[in-house]
Amino acid sequence: MSTTPHPGSTGRAFAFWLWAAVIVGGLTSMITLPILGR
Amino acid sequence: MRTFVRDQGLTLGFFAIFVLAIAGQSVAGFLFNNEELAEHGRPEIGYLDFVTSSAFLVDVAENWQSEFLQFFLFILTTIWLVQRGSPESKRPGDEGIGTDEDQLVGEHARPDSPRWAKVGGVRGWIYANSLLIVMGVVFALSWLAQSLAGTVVMNEENAQHGMPAESWASYVVSSDFWNRTLQNWQSEFLAVGAMVAFSIYLRQRGSAESKPVGLPHAASAEESE
Numbered sequence: 679m680s681t682t683p684h685p686g687s688t689g690r691a692f693a694f695w696l697w698a699a700v701i702v703g704g705l706t707s708m709i710t711l712p713i714l715g716r
Numbered sequence: 717m718r719t720f721v722r723d724q725g726l727t728l729g730f731f732a733i734f735v736l737a738i739a740g741q742s743v744a745g746f747l748f749n750n751e752e753l754a755e756h757g758r759p760e761i762g763y764l765d766f767v768t769s770s771a772f773l774v775d776v777a778e779n780w781q782s783e784f785l786q787f788f789l790f791i792l793t794t795i796w797l798v799q800r801g802s803p804e805s806k807r808p809g810d811e812g813i814g815t816d817e818d819q820l821v822g823e824h825a826r827p828d829s830p831r832w833a834k835v836g837g838v839r840g841w842i843y844a845n846s847l848l849i850v851m852g853v854v855f856a857l858s859w860l861a862q863s864l865a866g867t868v869v870m871n872e873e874n875a876q877h878g879m880p881a882e883s884w885a886s887y888v889v890s891s892d893f894w895n896r897t898l899q900n901w902q903s904e905f906l907a908v909g910a911m912v913a914f915s916i917y918l919r920q921r922g923s924a925e926s927k928p929v930g931l932p933h934a935a936s937a938e939e940s941e
Contacts, residue, residue: 686719686723690724692720696727700734701854705857705861707768707773708773708776709860709861711768711773712773712774716769716773
């Protein structure tokens with residue numbers, strides 16, 4: 679990470695974190711809402 | 717900006733159709749849910765109440781778990797099982813986890829290899845299995861979510877019919893839970909098997925999922941390189 683980014687590394691990281699956010703957000707709500715009795 | 721969009725076209729394209737599909741599912745599910753409530757003479761609920769309800773979440777979760785199970789099993793089984801002629805498979809004889817030299821790990825790592833591919837030890841093992849681990853964790857959590865939301869939905873129905881509430885432990889051995897689970901699994905396994913088998917003989921020119929059109933049926937995509 680401390681080295682010069684490779685070409686396109688910003689986009690690759692964006693693609694990775696976009697999907698990570700969708701999955702973490704989805705799983706968190708799908709687990710917590712039923713526990714809260716929704 | 718144009719380069720950025722082109723370079724992430726596959727993930728951005730799928731993100732867009734994912735958002736459209738889940739939005740469509742939520743609207744159709746909302747309308748269907750309210751029709752059901754009206755038929756039973758119960759008050760309708762608002763859209764936001766529906767999309768945060770277990771009735772919606774159980775339907776989302778049961779599909780998520782099966783998709784991630786599909787990829788988990790595909791990644792796992794293709795380590796040791798092969799299908800001659802399929803671009804989804806390694807070459808017969810290449811079964812197994814490969815040598816450190818083939819995998820560019822430890823002392824065989826390149827200067828530009830990921831850091832955890834160079835280090836070995838626990839971090840090296842985790843990184844070497846990270847795709848399978850993450851797919852497996854997402855599968856397990858989605859399946860857990862399906863069981864939790866399914867229990868709530870089941871107990872709402874039980875309450876309406878004047879029946880006692882069911883525990884999570886009894887829901888996960890219920891016919892409703894396994895009906896929802898297995899109807900998704902069967903279709904995933906069918907589609908993966910069909911993809912592996914059909915890609916031996918069939919082609920899609922230009923697709924990363926296909927062998928080149930003129931490559932013989934016996935060859936895998938790997939052999940074409």
